[in-house]
């Protein structure tokens with residue numbers, strides 16, 4: 001027996017040594033290519049900006065000075081990217097394809113091949129077979145999808161374990177885990193002693209059959225979100241790799257990996273459809289800066305540094321916000337009805353002609369009849385083009401009327417004549433009178449500042465009370481330029497600007513996270529900026545906490561401009577252990593949304609409730625509980641109602657405990673205090689939840705906010721309370 005054992009250890013050692021040698025080779029290649037790339041881009045940038053002579057990297061690329069400078073800027077920033085590309089394990093998986101029998105047939109062109117799979121392709125020479133394939137390459141898909149039941153031509157799959165704090169050098173490779181996916185066929189050189197999971201284990205059914213996957217899922221969380229590229233699960237992989245045509249919506253319970261899927265999908269699309277997506281631009285939209293800070297490192301870790309990540313607010317016109325709306329006005333300004341009111345207000349500027357127009361042409365005068373002019377305006381209105389386009393269309397069609405007359409008189413006129421007629425004062429004056437030039441600021445200020453204008457635009461859409469709530473009372477500006485805009489007014493300005501002309505800024509693909517929380521007007525901001533209507537929409541109706549949060553997906557998707565998007569559920573959770581999820585699922589039952597409950601891949605969660613009487617009791621107990629939690633590994637999040645957050649911070653400070661703000665924690669800072677609303681999308685190993693009844697009672701969406709708070713813990717949830725616990729948490 002012990003002889004067997006030693007032989008196994010020997011085999012494993014030899015196997016590890018071979019894999020480490022491969023890792024060394026990859027590392028050396030990476031170092032070489034990075035250094036060369038750096039050198040090349042810096043040289044190129046130097047040449048272009050005249051700092052260098054010699055090899056002219058930019059010659060023939062940038063003809064003039066301005067574009068040479070732009071290209072130089074680009075190259076320098078590219079050099080910076082190369083420097084910033086994070087180090088890490090060069091590969092995380094290996095696939096050996098079958099070379100005979102049915103497996104060989106299934107393997108097709110990959111028959112008998114061995115591939116390493118990593119975050120990026122590693123190749124010594126463009127014509128040599130790569131040392132490592134990119135995880136997004138089509139063949140890598142088998143790594144995520146192959147199972148013993150459906151091996152997809154894969155004979156053998158290996159996962160690599162790397163020491164978590166290493167930089168991916170050969171010594172950091174510490175473990176191997178092998179699966180033989182084809183029964184009855186020996187795994188060749190697979191080490192007898194490696195950490196083998198049962199051949200029958202399917203990747204889908206039992207992710208935890210792999211210790212490396214389990215370790216990744218169970219690991220204590222510290223710092224920002226990480227990529228999951230080594231452990232993407234089959235149902236997630238399906239979503240990550242679905243094509244860019246049309247749009248997709250993922251309804252996922254808390255911790256099922258929606259955010260992770262969205263970010264990996266972004267990386268996948270950029271890699272697979274570079275022309276369409278990279279050139280068109282990729283936009284990732286998140287709910288707040290804390291969340292964006294938390295997710296900001298994932299795409300760069302996957303090698304994608306050119307993606308814009310922002311909130312909807314960041315896309316709006318940059319006017320300073322100097323006014324505050326009543327809650328009623330805020331809700332109205334976020335509602336879909338407002339879009340209809342604004343459209344009417346804008347097109348109310350268009351007037352039908354009220355008489356003929358005479359156009360002088362040298363000593364002659366052309367005459368345009370009221371009827372034909374009216375037809376021009378009416379037909380243009382009916383076509384519903386963007387306002388600016390409409391204006392130019394009216395001008396062009398009026399000139400065409402002149403052309404017809406001229407043609408009848410003296411044959412076809414020349415191009416020069418047509419251009420002159422287009423600019424003639426009488427004609428421009430006519431265009432200005434029926435289809436005046438407008439600015440969004442003017443339209444919105446005109447609407448909110450004048451009861452009659454508003455009444456006309458809102459007729460049948462808003463009640464009189466609602467109109468009163470919208471009207472500027474004391475703060476009527478003298479001109480639109482001096483208007484004091486509120487945050488919600490910026491939505492109105494963007495809407496009108498979008499009706500006047502398509503926004504210049506638009507994207508080839510947009511990933512929207514926490515999409516359930518967007519108002520119809522916010523959805524429209526994104527719809528306007530999505531060039532091809534290609535969106536990945538991520539959310540959970542049960543976590544809708546804004547006053548306008550969606551209750552069903554079809555309506556929300558329509559506001560986003562993609563009513564045809566398919567809705568796919570994710571229900572397997574990777575964060576909240578089942579012990580904690582049980583309480584959250586009880587609360588879910590009482591929420592007014594119809595979503596499937598989550599089940600968890602994780603167990604071993606600890607739930608404690610601690611009664612601390614007195615209104616300040618729970619706050620008073622926070623410091624002691626946090627201090628105790630700090631005795632264990634991982635991050636600690638203290639979640640409380642917004643009104644209590646300041647007191648909780650003071651209590652911690654008084655006890656010498658430093659606490660950060662979400663998404664902006666300092667290096668090594670393990671404690672974060674966060675209000676229930678901003679906790680969305682975040683996670684902590686240990687959560688101290690302060691006075692849940694107070695969170696649940698915070699407005700109509702309080703229970704949803706509590707649901708968010710209850711689903712942030714990776715391992716332990718401690719509830720401190722004085723007021724009676726919400727029903728789901730009793731017992």
Ligand SMILES: Nc1ncnc2c1ncn2[C@@H]1O[C@H](COP(=O)(O)OP(=O)(O)OP(=O)(O)O)[C@@H](O)[C@H]1O
Nearest residue numbers: 228231232233254255256257258259260574575681
């Ligand atoms: N396949 C996976 N392998 C390892 N970890 C995973 C996997 N999928 C998700 N996770 C981890 O589970 C946690 C939850 O993922 P994520 O934040 O993407 O979920 P979510 O559905 O967006 O949650 P929420 O609805 O609460 O915002 C993260 O720590 C993520 O890294």
